[in-house]
Amino acid sequence: MGLTLDARKQNVLLAIIQDYISTAEPVGSRTIARKYKLGVSPATIRNEMADLEEMGYIEQPHTSAGRIPSGMGYRYYVDHLMKRGELSSEEEKLVLNSYLTKVQDIGQVLRRTGKLLSQITNYTAVVFTNHYGKGKFKHIQLVHLNPTQAMMIVVTDAGAVHHQIVEIPESIRPADLETISTVLNQKMQGMSLENIRLTLVKEIYFELAKQKHILNMAMDLIQQSLSTEGGDKIYLGGIFNILNQPEFHSIEKVKTLLSLLEQEAKLAEIMVDVINTDGVTAKIGDEIENEQMKDCSMVMAGYSAGGKALGSIGLIGPTRMDYAKAFAVVEYMTRNLSLVMERLLRGRGS
Amino acid sequence: MGLTLDARKQNVLLAIIQDYISTAEPVGSRTIARKYKLGVSPATIRNEMADLEEMGYIEQPHTSAGRIPSGMGYRYYVDHLMKRGELSSEEEKLVLNSYLTKVQDIGQVLRRTGKLLSQITNYTAVVFTNHYGKGKFKHIQLVHLNPTQAMMIVVTDAGAVHHQIVEIPESIRPADLETISTVLNQKMQGMSLENIRLTLVKEIYFELAKQKHILNMAMDLIQQSLSTEGGDKIYLGGIFNILNQPEFHSIEKVKTLLSLLEQEAKLAEIMVDVINTDGVTAKIGDEIENEQMKDCSMVMAGYSAGGKALGSIGLIGPTRMDYAKAFAVVEYMTRNLSLVMERLLRGRGS
């Protein structure tokens, strides 16, 4: 395999990638010789570049232009050449402050994470969880709104709240709802969905036989709240940031990317791959197996609490994105998000 | 005033506007003579056009181009020439179906409305309410999550649910939270915010003196839930639809408009003006007093329930938008939304 690169080739490749990342312009041999002192002349660099091109690390948009990195080039850079960046202290402060303010629920934490990610990097952020509302049943409450409607609220121990308006027969009074709530709470305390389904329904049915209708609706909402399928959830941040990237100056490209971002299922598919991976993962260009994203890269990592993987966060940018920065930010954010989730799920005393 | 237009001038103006709305190209005298049979030659139309331009109804991008309507021209069209469009029966079905499916809460209804508006028209939709969570206190529930955290949930009679995780001292047990919930519910039943603040705090304080901390947080959340300031809320639908309009082919224009859409307060300012207005209102170009929207128009109307204005809905498009369709859709949607809200707030039996 000709996959090993000598030191000079590495330096040339590094110079090309760094320059292209910051300027978005194809970079030529002279630029490299001038800006990055490698101690050799442009001609020598040209020779190296010809080699690198043959090996597939860089390519030429057209004969008289400079070179740009190929997907393979970026891959080599990320794996072997890149020096992980660092967050400025203001950026770290921004994150910490945001995570210190009052928490409404898990959803809000994840939304905030998306916002932070995009603010700091100027890329589009994706926050994925496949545990939304998963976990154990904690509480159900039926609240009488008016003679024909009640609000049904389900809380899980993971701090997710689901609610839904349900139609009720006029014969039911506020006190009846209170009774139903109490019975349901007693019977289902701390149960997970499977248990609730299989063992308890009969028992509860017996006790609340006359309120079959309501009971059915309650079971529906609980199922929905705790169900495994419904656990996937995507939060986006800074969608419009991509408009700032020169590669998306054409409306057409923006439209195809946006239409993908609207399809949460597809994003979830990509994000779920990394939730059990250690460290930060990059998918470059067509490594994301999706036609609409072939000009994009994603930098992702999973977050967890108590040793349990909960989801993943990621950044979407052009393949020309600043991987060093992205890696640093994604790593920093997963670490902090994991801490916050830990605290949220087990209580502050850890 | 030269503001009265004879029949032929009206026809010419109408032809120009209709053509420009559908083609987005400046329209010349010959096109009009060919497509819209007015029984006169292009030369005559040119004369009329010169007059219309002098009067300010149309303008010329440059000497050798056709004419495009001015803001004043659109205004005249909307006020005097436009025939209100109609929804196709599929579109009506779409709306009815969407409003028939199960309702989670008010927010969901409004979100759905935004989606529908944008789907049907292909413009960007804004749904505004200034009554979100307003109304009377209905229920509060404290749910023990873990030794240091509880979930606090407030329900208003308008069917809005607010929740928030609160830190609790470890000494508090689930049963204590239950007690607090019960006391708060008894004392505050059916109260509006002002009453809760002024008369009851002392009484409750007395009863729950030992739980001051929790009580404070409860009051905070209740205030937040019922407060007048927090009542404003904006839902957007079909933001990306504007990308389909040829006038937004330049990324720059898109960016300025999007940055406006992100500022909910500014949108609320525009939308609040029409909540007490009868019928459908159009604001054309700089009639929206906002620099960033000078190339846009909005078509808006208020919705209400039980004679009480609740908010407004609207469409954002280029000044060249299809007003006839927009008026029809906005009117149809407000009517239906008002019905749904009515049912939601008072229960099905009206």
Add this chain to the structure above:
DNA sequence: TGTTAGCACTCAATACAAGAGAGTGCTAAC
């Protein structure tokens, strides 16, 4: 007096050609 045909004029858009500039690959000298 209103309408129309005809015509010269304007101006954006398109196409085309020339030139500049950036960058390359190759060869030959060091």
Add this chain to the structure above:
DNA sequence: GTTAGCACTCTCTTGTATTGAGTGCTAACA
């Protein structure tokens, strides 16, 4: 193995001519 030199390629810019849509004006016509 490295470098200077040079011819070559290709894009991008600039300038110029052409085209075509559309106008305004004038004069003839009903």
